[in-house]
Amino acid sequence: MDVTTRIGVVMNGVTGRMGYRQHLLRSVLAIREQGGVPLSDGRRVLLEPVLVGRGATKLRELARRHDVEHWSTDLDTVLGDPRWQVYFDAQLTSVRHKAVVAAIEAGKHLYTEKPVAETARQVVELARLADAAGLRHGVVHDKLFLPGLLKLKRLVDAGFFGRVLSVRGEFGYWVFEGDGQSAQRPSWNYRKQDGGGVVVDMFCHWNYVLENLFGRVRAVTAKAVTHIPRRWDERGEPYEATADDAAYGIFELDGGIIAQVNSSWAVRVHRDELVEFQVDGTEGSAVAGLWGCRVQHRSMTPKPVWNPDVPTTERFRDQWAEVPDNAVFDNGFKAQWEQFIRSVAGDGEHPYDFYAGARGIRLAEAGLRSSAEGRRVELEEIAP
């Protein structure tokens, strides 16, 4: 019996930050290193990547450094080659749509970074095209696979919270302007015309985090702002920051749950982690970050009394208990790659499809509209 199957993966955008580190190194090459993706019937799927991009020099060097046999600057030719069955895209968002359409026409299964494309309408269109062609489609939902959020999911599934009342998320850190100290994010993130902006970047994440943990998002009220209007790019040249660098959002979820999330690249961290969610429920509360998760049960809840005349002596943070790991957590991007590849091999489901991606970018679009028009925006249903 054949104990291995091979799936060829076109990897477009691997010279970028996400494409290289998370998808090539930490996922596809790590899967190669461990001998493929194990299936439930004992077989393994070996992944063979072909690196695709615009610059031959960089691609050749990447391929050499990591012992990858195939690379190309000619996407059309690669798409025409039946050796490659999956198309992966981590290019700039603004150029992804065109490449995904070409991949669908070539009959490739699809897996992409988020957002899948620049508008929800485009993403739904891609989903329907892919469905009609009988192709699997998936989009990165990496935050769901973080240890902190996996622990939070464990608590939700165990009914720890009772009725969930609210969720408060705090995401962000200081991104240097680029003069003096160089910026730690690409400059396109700060230019609207290049697909930048914290709303487009982060609301896609908040949508899948909220809908997979607590309930579908039904309405949004948001304020998006550009706190830092001038930045310096990769060449040290000043440019006008035309995209929002902070967003303050209120999301109304199924079940009357209110989620309020601040997302900012202009905030200094006084938290344990770069993102934290506090969940308050009738029976208990939790604060989850990327890795950690702490809880306080109803029976262990202190009874503070407001009195500004005396200093606070209670150590509130010490009154929470750490949720144990009880598992070894793999890299979140890799875990999702494995789930997607298993679904392509007919082994299990990968529910994080382009429709989910469309709901993500729809939330970003609605957030920006809410901010521009100064009003609450209700979300229309998106489904196959």
Ligand SMILES: NC(=O)c1ccc[n+]([C@@H]2O[C@H](COP(=O)([O-])OP(=O)(O)OC[C@H]3O[C@@H](n4cnc5c(N)ncnc54)[C@H](O)[C@@H]3O)[C@@H](O)[C@H]2O)c1
């Ligand atoms: N899942 C996450 O947490 C996460 C985090 C950051 C970014 N992203 C997403 O990943 C994607 C890439 O972001 P990044 O931060 O790696 O950006 P990046 O600028 O580091 O990389 C962009 C990639 O696209 C390529 N590219 C740039 N301009 C192009 C053009 N005109 N035509 C074709 N290719 C072009 C670059 O060569 C590079 O390979 C974006 O869609 C972004 O939204 C996801």
